Amino acid sequence: MTxxxxxxxxxxxxxxxxxxYLARVKAGERLVVERHSEAVAALVPLADxxxxxxxxxxxxxxKDSMNTQRIVVTNVSGGEGKTTTAREVAYALASxxxxxxxxxxxxxxxxxxxxxxxxxxxxxxxxxxLLEDAPALSVFARDGTMLPSPTSVxxxxxxxxxxxxxxxxALLATDPSRLHNLRDALxxxxxxxxxxxxxxxxxxxxxxxxxxxxxxxxxxxNGIKGMENxxxxxxxxxxxxxxxxxxxxxxxxxxxxxxxxxxxxxIMATLQQYAAIAPVSRAIGDRVPVVGGALEARQPVxxxxxxxxxALEYQAVADDLLAALGVSPSSTLSPTEPAVEEAL
Numbered sequence: 292m293t294x295x296x297x298x299x300x301x302x303x304x305x306x307x308x309x310x311x312y313l314a315r316v317k318a319g320e321r322l323v324v325e326r327h328s329e330a331v332a333a334l335v336p337l338a339d340x341x342x343x344x345x346x347x348x349x350x351x352x353x354k355d356s357m358n359t360q361r362i363v364v365t366n367v368s369g370g371e372g373k374t375t376t377a378r379e380v381a382y383a384l385a386s387x388x389x390x391x392x393x394x395x396x397x398x399x400x401x402x403x404x405x406x407x408x409x410x411x412x413x414x415x416x417x418x419x420x421l422l423e424d425a426p427a428l429s430v431f432a433r434d435g436t437m438l439p440s441p442t443s444v445x446x447x448x449x450x451x452x453x454x455x456x457x458x459x460x461a462l463l464a465t466d467p468s469r470l471h472n473l474r475d476a477l478x479x480x481x482x483x484x485x486x487x488x489x490x491x492x493x494x495x496x497x498x499x500x501x502x503x504x505x506x507x508x509x510x511x512x513n514g515i516k517g518m519e520n521x522x523x524x525x526x527x528x529x530x531x532x533x534x535x536x537x538x539x540x541x542x543x544x545x546x547x548x549x550x551x552x553x554x555x556x557x558i559m560a561t562l563q564q565y566a567a568i569a570p571v572s573r574a575i576g577d578r579v580p581v582v583g584g585a586l587e588a589r590q591p592v593x594x595x596x597x598x599x600x601x602a603l604e605y606q607a608v609a610d611d612l613l614a615a616l617g618v619s620p621s622s623t624l625s626p627t628e629p630a631v632e633e634a635l
Contacts, residue, residue, distance in 0.1 A: 297333075302326045338443040360616055361477060361486045362541075363505035367520035367527075369492035372511040372546035372575070374401045375582065376608070377489040380509075382591040383602075383609035385447045389484040392441060394477075395452035396427055396501045397491040398459075403451040406444045407589030425456035430476045431469050431500070432462060438476045445594050448483075456497070463496035470496070471534050473504040494523065502527055503534035507541040507616065510569075513548075518561055541615045544608055545574040572611035575604050 300312065300322050312322055312334060322334040364377035377393065385391040395402040400420075403409055408420040420442070427450065430436050441448035463469055477486060490501045502508065508528070512518060524540070531538050543562050548555045562571045578592075578601035585595040593602045613619075 297321045297323050299323050299325050299330075302331070359477075359480070359483045359486055360507060360618070361488070361505040362507045362509055362612075363488040363490060363502050364509045364511065365490040365492075365498065365502065365524070366510055366512065367492065367494055367498075367523045371492075371513045372544075373492065374405065374489050376509065376511040376544055376546060376575075376605075377487045378402055378405060378591050379593055379602075379605035380609050380612060381447055381485065381487045382445065382593045383606045384485055384613075385445075386593055386597070386606075387609075390482055391446075392448040392450070392480065392483050392486045394427065394438075394450045394486065394488045395425075396456070396473075396488055396497065397452055398425075398454050398457040398497075399491065400425075400452040400454070400456075402489045403449070403453070405586055405589065406449060406591075408442060408444070408449065408451045409453070410589065420451040421453055425452045426450045427452065427473065428456050428459055428462075430472050431459045434469065434472060436472070436476065437479050445591065459497045459500075460495050463500060467496075470500045470503060473500050474534055477504050494527070499527065499530055502538060503531040506535060506537045508538060509542045509544060509612065510540055511544045511546045512558065512562060513546045518558065521565070540569040542569055542608075542612055543571045545571065547577045548574040549577050550574070570611065570615050573604065573607045575608065576600065578604070 298315075298320060300308075302324055305312065305324065316322060316334045316336055319336055321336070321339070323330050324332040324334065364373045364380075366373055374397070381391050381393050393402065400409065403420055409418055412418055426439050426441075430438060438450055441450050443449070480486065486505075488501050488505055490498050508524070510521070510524065528538055528540070543565060545555075545559055545562060548559065550556070550559075559571075559574065565571070578599070581596055581599050581601040582592055585592040588595050592599065593605055596602055
């Protein structure tokens with residue numbers, strides 16, 4: 292029996308048919324559980340749950356609508372922690388009720404892989420994120436193309452990547468006028484407070500287009516190599532400004548810092564010299580066991596271990612980013628008070 296695409300099921304059927312029901316819910320069906328002809332519970336897709344979670348948190352903490360903040364997380368060198376920073380700060384903000392999207396713009400697809408979107412499905416078949424071209428590739432292939440529907444992962448909308456995205460550089464090299472296509476596609480998205488763009492770590496047409504699609508740049512720094520590339524980032528910003536007049540560095544994020552090492556003390560001291568360009572966030576410590584465990588579980592740290600030191604550090608960076616963007620943190624949750632628990 293159905294009612295507005297919802298199927299009514301009896302509580303006595305749950306034990307014997309639970310695997311079947313869960314499969315139907317995973318496919319998008321909504322099941323209302325009845326006991327003595329009274330609706331007592333519901334089985335709904337996770338996307339429904341996360342929408343409810345966000346709505347409750349926003350209602351409780353009085354979040355007003357705001358313009359979408361488009362943030363590119365990049366450093367020209369690899370190994371600086373850009374993917375981890377983009378993922379964790381995005382999920383830290385989502386845990387507070389903000390509506391967040393993540394766009395993977397790196398053909399290596401580290402962000403996509405870290406969320407399990409390249410893992411085989413339960414029946415052993417390859418995932419959709421591997422079978423189809425990366426969503427962003429179509430944007431560069433044809434003017435006026437919008438991003439397809441995202442995949443919801445733990446309450447954040449994700450546009451995945453795969454190796455096919457490597458073809459974007461050739462498309463952009465042959466037709467530089469398409470450099471604005473990604474920005475146009477993001478302009479068409481509505482309903483997001485934050486959109487995070489994770490980028491490839493080398494100078495390229497794709498990196499240029501990724502930076503030009505954003506308004507704010509967050510720079511993770513782990514070592515001297517990352518510091519040496521800041522001049523290259525300055526050149527990149529100059530190239531992007533004709534497409535994105537507001538683009539600028541908003542926050543430096545010291546990443547995987549060991550405060551007792553002289554090398555990292557020097558990094559922190561050097562970063563403070565750049566404070567005139569942008570503030571420096573509180574440091575992220577070297578939390579390999581926790582971050583590694585989250586990667587193995589295919590979850591963000593702030594979801595996998597929300598009360599760990601690593602998660603609290605990323606929540607602190609989220610606070611620093613809000614301050615840098617001029618977004619009032621007065622209605623946000625304390626980092627020690629995960630919103631997911633408050634919403635249930």
